[in-house]
Amino acid sequence: MREGDKPTVIxxxxxxxxxxxxxxxxxxxxxxxxxxxxxxxxAQLGLNEVQVRKDLAAMSNSHGKPKSGFIIVELIENxxxxxxxxxxxxxxxxxxxxxxxxxLGYGGFAECGLNMVAAFDADPALTGGNISGKPVFPMSKLxxxxxxxxxHIGVITVPVAAAQAVCDELVEAGVLAIWNFxxxxxxxPPDILVQSxxxxxxxxxxxxxxxxxxxxxxx
Amino acid sequence: MREGDKPTVIxxxxxxxxxxxxxxxxxxxxxxxxxxxxxxxxAQLGLNEVQVRKDLAAMSNSHGKPKSGFIIVELIENxxxxxxxxxxxxxxxxxxxxxxxxxLGYGGFAECGLNMVAAFDADPALTGGNISGKPVFPMSKLxxxxxxxxxHIGVITVPVAAAQAVCDELVEAGVLAIWNFxxxxxxxPPDILVQSxxxxxxxxxxxxxxxxxxxxxxx
DNA sequence: CACTTATCGATACTATAATATCGATAGAGA
DNA sequence: TCTCTATCGATATTATAGTATCGATAAGTG
Numbered sequence: 001m002r003e004g005d006k007p008t009v010i011x012x013x014x015x016x017x018x019x020x021x022x023x024x025x026x027x028x029x030x031x032x033x034x035x036x037x038x039x040x041x042x043a044q045l046g047l048n049e050v051q052v053r054k055d056l057a058a059m060s061n062s063h064g065k066p067k068s069g070f071i072i073v074e075l076i077e078n079x080x081x082x083x084x085x086x087x088x089x090x091x092x093x094x095x096x097x098x099x100x101x102x103x104l105g106y107g108g109f110a111e112c113g114l115n116m117v118a119a120f121d122a123d124p125a126l127t128g129g130n131i132s133g134k135p136v137f138p139m140s141k142l143x144x145x146x147x148x149x150x151x152h153i154g155v156i157t158v159p160v161a162a163a164q165a166v167c168d169e170l171v172e173a174g175v176l177a178i179w180n181f182x183x184x185x186x187x188x189p190p191d192i193l194v195q196s197x198x199x200x201x202x203x204x205x206x207x208x209x210x211x212x213x214x215x216x217x218x219x
Numbered sequence: 220m221r222e223g224d225k226p227t228v229i230x231x232x233x234x235x236x237x238x239x240x241x242x243x244x245x246x247x248x249x250x251x252x253x254x255x256x257x258x259x260x261x262a263q264l265g266l267n268e269v270q271v272r273k274d275l276a277a278m279s280n281s282h283g284k285p286k287s288g289f290i291i292v293e294l295i296e297n298x299x300x301x302x303x304x305x306x307x308x309x310x311x312x313x314x315x316x317x318x319x320x321x322x323l324g325y326g327g328f329a330e331c332g333l334n335m336v337a338a339f340d341a342d343p344a345l346t347g348g349n350i351s352g353k354p355v356f357p358m359s360k361l362x363x364x365x366x367x368x369x370x371h372i373g374v375i376t377v378p379v380a381a382a383q384a385v386c387d388e389l390v391e392a393g394v395l396a397i398w399n400f401x402x403x404x405x406x407x408p409p410d411i412l413v414q415s416x417x418x419x420x421x422x423x424x425x426x427x428x429x430x431x432x433x434x435x436x437x438x
Numbered sequence: 439c440a441c442t443t444a445t446c447g448a449t450a451c452t453a454t455a456a457t458a459t460c461g462a463t464a465g466a467g468a
Numbered sequence: 469t470c471t472c473t474a475t476c477g478a479t480a481t482t483a484t485a486g487t488a489t490c491g492a493t494a495a496g497t498g
Contacts, residue, residue: 014455023379046406048458152433185264232485
């Protein structure tokens with residue numbers, strides 16, 4: 001860690017709040033504001049005031065000033081830097097089913113520093129063409145292309161049955177972080193990160209809440 | 220709480236693990252197995268043994284037996300019950316852009332007890348027809364349809380700028396739980412649950428991990 | 439029928455994250 | 469200039485979740 005750098009330990013939860021902060025702060029900047037105080041951010045985003053202050057302090061190089069707050073542009077810069085919104089990461093996607101297509105077509109990743117450069121699929125009928133401007137290759141090309149293009153992020157949008165095999169191939173191809181949309185656990189070496197986007201898990205929370213609410217009413 | 224019922228307090232995290240358990244246990248059941256021990260589950264899903272035992276114990280009515288484990292079918296039933304996989308919840312979706320379409324076309328929700336019955340959009344050009352067999356109505360019909368069909372779950376797949384307004388309409392229409400795919404905070408009354416599916420938040424974890432890994436290598 | 443052992447439940451401990459509290463300080467207003 | 473107060477940073481407390489440990493018990497084995 002270089003002298004003057006912030007400690008590199010930012011909690012998982014805090015990291016996940018960053019995109020919300022960034023979005024909000026960008027809005028303020030556009031409206032010409034220069035500084036913002038933690039309580040104001042907290043109120044807007046429905047968070048605790050102290051939590052926000054800590055998060056902002058962790059990202060800001062300078063100190064927040066009592067009565068006025070933190071410098072907006074600095075916060076934005078530091079957060080974007082921490083999340084790599086500036087120097088875009090290239091990624092490839094495996095599995096061009098309906099979800100895969102949707103992700104390929106989604107334009108919002110660019111502003112988060114993610115750049116989908118290509119897709120892969122095991123079905124020969126789906127390869128060879130383009131989807132949303134991204135070329136679709138057969139699985140046999142995976143390793144070669146990943147290595148040559150120095151790809152470090154892989155997105156898995158294949159059925160559960162194929163997920164682990166695809167995962168292994170990605171790791172073999174040098175991918176360091178995997179974004180997994182298949183609703184299953186993936187086993188990887190300890191230095192590889194798997195971030196699972198399990199819709200069913202979120203749904204579980206919704207359903208359970210609903211069940212409790214309805215039970216209360218009927219009681 | 221009725222006599223004999225399990226305590227209704229299941230931690231958020233545990234709830235989110237349920238779908239993984241269910242999926243794994245169903246597989247065992249199909250292969251004819253009757254009982255399963257916590258350590259075996261833990262190994263398969265990459266979880267801690269004690270954690271799994273606690274989770275299973277929380278869901279099972281009977282006790283797990285030393286040396287053999289828990290009764291599979293009972294676990295499945297209890298979990299499905301807790302998450303409402305059996306008595307399906309009806310839901311409506313607002314915003315039929317690319318993500319909305321993808322979700323409407325995704326068949327996997329049925330087995331999680333979610334039943335998308337209709338979609339809505341503000342753009343008149345998109346309403347009137349069907350998408351993946353689901354009718355698309357104009358926003359003006361929202362409240363009427365939700366009330367008549369007794370809808371309690373709303374899915375938001377509109378741009379950020381429209382999200383809060385749509386959210387308010389949903390609450391007004393009697394929705395109790397909201398599944399939010401717009402990358403923004405939604406303000407709701409305290410008894411309404413918002414589950415946000417923020418891709419940017421997940422990406423934040425991936426990017427950060429990657430940045431650290433690459434820094435380590437280059438050091 | 440003893441002996442061994444995998445697994446259980448319960449309890450204790452640890453880690454992580456969220457929140458409350460308090461003295462210090464910058465800026466607004468008398 | 470002096471006072472008042474919103475906000476800050478730091479520290480302490482609490483809440484939640486995860487992990488380790490240990491005696492008890494059921495099933496297999498000699």
